[in-house]
Amino acid sequence: MTTPATTPAPAPARPGVPGVRAVHHVAFTVPDLDEAVAFFTGVLGAETAYRTGPVADPDPHGDWMRRQLGVHPRSTAHIAMLRLGPTLNLELFEYSGPDRRRRMPGNSDWGGHHLALWTDDFDASVRRLTAVPGVRMLGEPQQVNEGPIRGTRWVYLATPWGLHLELVHAPDGLPYEQHTAVRLFRPAAPPEEAPA
Incomplete structure (x- = not known):
């Protein structure tokens, strides 16, 4: 007499998003990209991986910037990606656009x-x-x-x-x-x- 094979019970699913294992980068918007890159590289020892931009919608009436980045459609961005220490990829954005706030949020503000x-x-x-x-x-x-x-x-x-x-x-x-x-x-x- 043979005993039917049993299939092991699947491991309980871990909470979270499938495939997500780590933080890839942290990003900040800065008022002056050159100043911020110089500070992070010259003072804190970061290394510049790359700079790119301008990032903008090529269609003067398009909505790509709002849809993809959540900013005013006529905004443009210049971007730098830095490596700071052994674990941090740091992305810096400098935006231009008609509706941007020119003040850092306080620590107690939403988005602080x-x-x-x-x-x-x-x-x-x-x-x-x-x-x-x-x-x-x-x-x-x-x-x-x-x-x-x-x-x-x-x-x-x-x-x-x-x-x-x-x-x-x-x-x-x-x-x-x-x-x-x-x-x-x-x-x-x-x-x-x-x-x-």
Whole structure:
């Protein structure tokens, strides 16, 4: 007598969008693309992958820019894609168009945002950035003294055109790690330099 073969039960589906595994890039619209590229490459050490533009609808009465990018149909864009550190592709847009707002949203506004940068040397990073003309620190550096990220140091800064940056450094073994297997990304420690 043979026993009928059984088909293993399929693994439960993971929530999320099929095939999506990672963030590809983060994008910001800036008032002056040349200024922003110079800041990210010259101050923060990013590398330019490419620049392109103008991106615009070739039909003077077309609606491609509104349909594809959600902007005024007569808008044009110039774009730069940068690589910042080991994991971040950073896309910068400079738009021209008749209805664009010329003011950065506040952090509490819908669409408010900031770019947080990990630093291995918090104090040296603060000194370097605050020495750059036009960069200003918002308040003073802070250390979290309780809660899930106890020991983390942070400070907000504003670029010359108003984009908010945050510098972050956290010790190994944050308290939240005792309660979950989820780990936030942090870059590997840099290799030790050989003595001179």
